[in-house]
Amino acid sequence: MAEWLKKSALLGYCSLAMATGAEAHAQNTAPEGIETSTTEPYTEDAAGMGNEIVVTARGREQRLQDVPVSATVASGENLVERNITDLQGLSRALPNINVSPAPLSDFVIIRGVGSSVNLGFEQSVATFVDGIYRGRARSTRAALFDIDRVEVLRGPQTTFFGNNAIAGAINVTTRKPGQRLEANGTGFYAPNLGEYNLEAGISVPLSENFAVRLAGQQSGITDGYIYNSYLDKRGPHLNDRIGRLSLFWTPTQNLTVNARLDIGRRRDKHNFFAELVDCPPSVAGVPALGTCARYLNANGGVVEDELNRRSASEDSFLNYDHLEAEQTATLRAGDNELMLRTGYFEHDYRLVNELTGVPGTQGGSVIGTRYGVAANINEDLDQFSQEIRFSSPADNKFSYMVGGYYSRTELELEVYHGIWFLPMWAFAPPGTYPPNTPIAHRFFTKEKSEQLSAFASLSLQLSDRLTIDGGIRYSRVKKRASRRVELGASGDLPTRENFVPGPSEAQAAIAAVVGDRFTDFAPNRRTDDKLMPSVTVKYEFSRDTMAYASFTNGFKAGGFAMWFSENGQFDPETVDAFEIGLKAQAFDDAVAMNLAAFYSKYKNLQETVTFLNPAGGIVQRADNAAKSVSKGIEAGLTVRPVPGLTFKADVAYLIAKYTQYPNAPCTPVQAFQAGGGACTQDLSGVRRSFSPRYSGTVSLAYNYPITEKLEINVDGNVYFTSWYFNQPNGDPTTRSDGYAKLDARIALGARGGHWQLAIVGRNLTNKLTASFRNLAATAPGSTHVLADAPRSVGLQARFSF
Numbered sequence: 001m002a003e004w005l006k007k008s009a010l011l012g013y014c015s016l017a018m019a020t021g022a023e024a025h026a027q028n029t030a031p032e033g034i035e036t037s038t039t040e041p042y043t044e045d046a047a048g049m050g051n052e053i054v055v056t057a058r059g060r061e062q063r064l065q066d067v068p069v070s071a072t073v074a075s076g077e078n079l080v081e082r083n084i085t086d087l088q089g090l091s092r093a094l095p096n097i098n099v100s101p102a103p104l105s106d107f108v109i110i111r112g113v114g115s116s117v118n119l120g121f122e123q124s125v126a127t128f129v130d131g132i133y134r135g136r137a138r139s140t141r142a143a144l145f146d147i148d149r150v151e152v153l154r155g156p157q158t159t160f161f162g163n164n165a166i167a168g169a170i171n172v173t174t175r176k177p178g179q180r181l182e183a184n185g186t187g188f189y190a191p192n193l194g195e196y197n198l199e200a201g202i203s204v205p206l207s208e209n210f211a212v213r214l215a216g217q218q219s220g221i222t223d224g225y226i227y228n229s230y231l232d233k234r235g236p237h238l239n240d241r242i243g244r245l246s247l248f249w250t251p252t253q254n255l256t257v258n259a260r261l262d263i264g265r266r267r268d269k270h271n272f273f274a275e276l277v278d279c280p281p282s283v284a285g286v287p288a289l290g291t292c293a294r295y296l297n298a299n300g301g302v303v304e305d306e307l308n309r310r311s312a313s314e315d316s317f318l319n320y321d322h323l324e325a326e327q328t329a330t331l332r333a334g335d336n337e338l339m340l341r342t343g344y345f346e347h348d349y350r351l352v353n354e355l356t357g358v359p360g361t362q363g364g365s366v367i368g369t370r371y372g373v374a375a376n377i378n379e380d381l382d383q384f385s386q387e388i389r390f391s392s393p394a395d396n397k398f399s400y401m402v403g404g405y406y407s408r409t410e411l412e413l414e415v416y417h418g419i420w421f422l423p424m425w426a427f428a429p430p431g432t433y434p435p436n437t438p439i440a441h442r443f444f445t446k447e448k449s450e451q452l453s454a455f456a457s458l459s460l461q462l463s464d465r466l467t468i469d470g471g472i473r474y475s476r477v478k479k480r481a482s483r484r485v486e487l488g489a490s491g492d493l494p495t496r497e498n499f500v501p502g503p504s505e506a507q508a509a510i511a512a513v514v515g516d517r518f519t520d521f522a523p524n525r526r527t528d529d530k531l532m533p534s535v536t537v538k539y540e541f542s543r544d545t546m547a548y549a550s551f552t553n554g555f556k557a558g559g560f561a562m563w564f565s566e567n568g569q570f571d572p573e574t575v576d577a578f579e580i581g582l583k584a585q586a587f588d589d590a591v592a593m594n595l596a597a598f599y600s601k602y603k604n605l606q607e608t609v610t611f612l613n614p615a616g617g618i619v620q621r622a623d624n625a626a627k628s629v630s631k632g633i634e635a636g637l638t639v640r641p642v643p644g645l646t647f648k649a650d651v652a653y654l655i656a657k658y659t660q661y662p663n664a665p666c667t668p669v670q671a672f673q674a675g676g677g678a679c680t681q682d683l684s685g686v687r688r689s690f691s692p693r694y695s696g697t698v699s700l701a702y703n704y705p706i707t708e709k710l711e712i713n714v715d716g717n718v719y720f721t722s723w724y725f726n727q728p729n730g731d732p733t734t735r736s737d738g739y740a741k742l743d744a745r746i747a748l749g750a751r752g753g754h755w756q757l758a759i760v761g762r763n764l765t766n767k768l769t770a771s772f773r774n775l776a777a778t779a780p781g782s783t784h785v786l787a788d789a790p791r792s793v794g795l796q797a798r799f800s801f
Contacts, residue, residue, distance in 0.1 A: 246260045403456075439510060
């Protein structure tokens with residue numbers, strides 16, 4: 001943190017010195033952002049009616065309909081109206097994007113492509129907050145707070161966002177201090193869940209060229225929606241808060257400085273009450289085994305094994321703290337701009353989960369411990385970044401932008417993993433451990449990485465209608481990592497304080513059963529680099545109709561498997577992506593239509609597959625699946641037949657599958673049917689996880705003024721998806737069936753939006769779905785599942801001035 005402050009102070013001093021001697025004229029400066037497109041699903045004036053959507057593309061302001069990329073924009077105002085406070089909620093209102101929680105790491109998927117569960121993976125869908133990269137899945141949970149808009153780009157975005165945006169990018173732009181006194185506040189409460197959200201902010205101009213904004217949020221759930229019969233508790237119980245200080249400074253007419261400091265804290269309990277499903281298995285010829293069999297024996301042969309929001313899992317919790325600081329200085333020299341951005345991000349979290357869905361005392365454990373498979377994860381992350389961009393005016397026949405980026409990241413991971421579904425003590429040499437001694441893994445890994453990249457973007461307007469954009473980025477990523485793996489005795493929940501490493505002979509004997517590798521990474525350093533070109537051709541038939549075609553080459557660096565993997569390293573993955581699209585508006589912007597067809601070929605796809613080894617233990621394999629493809633069509637339509645009435649549809653058709661993956665691990669059922677030995681399967685042609693064939697949202701909104709001062713707003717939104725796998729091994733036991741969910745809102749408020757009272761309903765048809773499914777330890781055909789929230793109806797009050 002001290003280093004960031006020193007560099008920020010130096011940056012501000014240099015920027016000010018440059019501005020003092022520059023010949024420049026005053027002009028408004030748009031916040032930095034990302035290029036976007038497609039009809040906006042929430043904003044009521046999205047398609048026009050004199051209020052067009054303006055987004056920042058390549059650091060420039062552009063009409064949403066002019067940008068040749070398939071994307072979606074969600075305004076902060078309308079996310080607040082629907083009480084959407086995280087990316088998971090946002091993803092359930094948009095097609096071809098899926099954000100789902102998991103015990104070890106969250107999934108962030110666009111067009112069926114994302115990073116699977118391994119703590120060494122960076123996200124293939126890159127998330128940015130005011131241009132600051134958040135590469136860890138957990139860090140995305142605090143992204144939606146006091147925001148201006150969220151821009152979701154589909155497909156590789158490598159020229160302006162670097163090597164990690166190989167599947168897409170999510171860019172969050174926060175609210176900035178204004179030049180006048182402004183305040184806003186929101187309160188929400190849904191009594192059936194005990195869900196609440198309190199958020200407020202105030203912007204204060206302290207002088208003609210200096211303003212500050214303070215904002216805070218407290219949100220959570222007090223009652224929960226999953227009943228745990230084993231603990232006689234309900235969960236989840238969430239207690240989350242975040243605060244922000246933002247500064248806006250214009251020391252001269254040609255220099256603008258924005259700065260921000262975020263501090264967040266989450267204290268979540270009972271957050272992973274998983275359910276055991278299909279015990280005994282519904283697969284013909286597969287009996288109840290392992291964890292499932294013991295659970296049945298402990299309960300007279302009958303247990304609840306259907307998804308019904310009733311769990312018997314041991315307890316869980318998540319403590320998450322983060323700090324993010326950002327400073328962006330924009331210097332205008334004539335018609336050109338120089339932007340310098342400095343960022344610092346740190347987080348630390350501790351997560352404790354039960355990974356079986358079965359009480360340890362009722363079959364989850366064979367030695368009488370509380371947990372059957374306990375995961376105690378501790379992660380610390382520090383990241384510093386510096387970016388520079390220089391751009392010419394956008395309206396020239398020939399325009400350009402060049403820039404460079406540097407980041408340094410330090411990651412430390414300490415994981416304790418209790419393995420009590422098998423009598424691990426018995427595999428050690430006789431006399432090493434007393435009977436029923438809890439045996440656990442300890443994984444301690446460190447990784448330091450540096451990324452250095454440079455890019456250039458050129459735009460050539462060949463005629464009034466035809467434009468060619470070319471881009472190129474070179475990235476070099478250096479990583480150095482180390483790991484230490486130990487096996488030993490522990491307490492009922494393995495921790496740093498109670499873990500005692502065992503003798504080397506005992507560790508080796510147990511490792512042969514569970515698949516551990518004690519060796520350090522060899523080699524422990526790696527450097528990956530890539531030159532990534534892109535080109536886009538855009539043709540404007542008129543101001544309101546445009547077609548485009550693009551090619552993008554993408555790359556994500558290789559790395560080190562940070563936890564519990566058969567292999568230690570994985571190589572880079574690459575993509576060649578093609579897209580064509582059409583965007584049109586008609587009838588004075590009362591109708592807007594967007595179409596996009598895409599085809600992306602991935603090679604050496606970084607993938608993690610979870611399977612059971614011959615002893616029945618859960619093992620992960622972080623590997624490079626040979627090849628995959630993501631292709632499909634996305635369509636958006638907005639129609640305003642009369643003032644105040646808006647119809648929207650945003651739908652997608654997707655085929656995302658492996659094209660060559662001949663030696664993938666078997667599913668647990670396949671391994672059982674093969675006799676329990678080593679087993680592989682050919683996943684070539686099999687659908688990837690989180691890849692529904694169809695998904696989309698359809699909404700209808702009506703705004704009606706009832707008096708000169710009052711208005712009523714009514715809107716409804718249906719989100720639908722077809723079935724998809726939750727795990728990347730084609731296992732039918734991890735399949736989520738298709739569904740449709742209905743959300744609705746009715747509000748009474750002042751015309752102009754100074755105050756509003758609303759009733760907000762979500763999942764009104766009470767669809768029972770699950771966002772996470774995985775195999776159950778030692779029990780082929782059984783899974784443990786985390787249910788989604790049921791129907792909720794809440795009251796919301798808002799004000800602004």
